[in-house]
Amino acid sequence: MPRDGGKPRCDTKIRNEAERYEIALYLRFHSDFGVRFVMGAFDPAGDPFGFRHALGQFATGVTVVTTMTPDGPVGFTANSFASVSLDPPLVMWCPSKSSRRLAPFRDAATTAIHVLPARDRDMAAAFTRHAADWGAIDWQAGSNGAPVIAGALATFLCRAEATYEGGDHLILVSRVVEVLAGETLEPLVFHGGRYGGFDPERR
Numbered sequence: 222m223p224r225d226g227g228k229p230r231c232d233t234k235i236r237n238e239a240e241r242y243e244i245a246l247y248l249r250f251h252s253d254f255g256v257r258f259v260m261g262a263f264d265p266a267g268d269p270f271g272f273r274h275a276l277g278q279f280a281t282g283v284t285v286v287t288t289m290t291p292d293g294p295v296g297f298t299a300n301s302f303a304s305v306s307l308d309p310p311l312v313m314w315c316p317s318k319s320s321r322r323l324a325p326f327r328d329a330a331t332t333a334i335h336v337l338p339a340r341d342r343d344m345a346a347a348f349t350r351h352a353a354d355w356g357a358i359d360w361q362a363g364s365n366g367a368p369v370i371a372g373a374l375a376t377f378l379c380r381a382e383a384t385y386e387g388g389d390h391l392i393l394v395s396r397v398v399e400v401l402a403g404e405t406l407e408p409l410v411f412h413g414g415r416y417g418g419f420d421p422e423r424r
């Protein structure tokens with residue numbers, strides 16, 4: 222494996238799959254020790270790990286999307302959230318077709334999308350799991366019937382607008398029917414598979 226002082230060189234072309242795998246393992250085990258990125262061209266279809274790693278370089282906020290079901294509230298941690306349109310007010314997010322929670326969100330008439338503050342890292346982690354403990358969460362039904370969790374930076378109460386195929390994910394577009402503006406707090410940020418905060422430029 223090409224290294225310079227123990228780290229991968231950034232001008233290296235990756236020559237074969239074995240080398241790519243070795244670099245992937247190196248990054249996996251050393252990413253906490255200053256290695257930021259290894260340059261090299263590859264076909265994402267043949268290297269899902271590398272593709273995920275590259276996508277993870279896009280820092281995002283973190284949302285929890287909720288909906289009500291006959292069995293009670295359901296939540297889903299999602300960083301695929303994005304704004305779509307101001308007029309009409311549309312947003313979107315993409316649940317995986319392999320998620321055990323796909324059906325309630327695919328079929329939901331209404332949802333609430335919560336933008337999390339940095340202090341809600343544990344909540345983000347909780348809603349990556351299938352069955353979060355709603356008994357420990359401060360929530361109430363919103364005006365559209367979806368569960369609204371207290372303390373978000375902003376909450377978008379939504380009505381389902383359109384569903385599109387997106388490969389192994391669905392693209393769910395929702396119309397925002399009400400916005401709940403929360404406190405001004407540091408946002409929760411996700412980058413490279415890790416949670417963190419936001420360090421704004423001070424002028």
Ligand SMILES: Cc1cc2nc3c(=O)[nH]c(=O)nc-3n(C[C@H](O)[C@H](O)[C@H](O)COP(=O)(O)O)c2cc1C
Pocket residue numbers: 283297298299300301302314315316317318319320321322323345348349350351390411
């Ligand atoms: C920060 C973060 C963001 C995520 N965003 C998405 C997302 O946008 N879409 C998605 O399908 N899964 C996303 N996931 C994974 C899901 O929250 C969940 O863990 C996964 O779909 C497994 O769901 P299941 O237990 O219902 O099968 C994200 C996970 C994390 C930690």
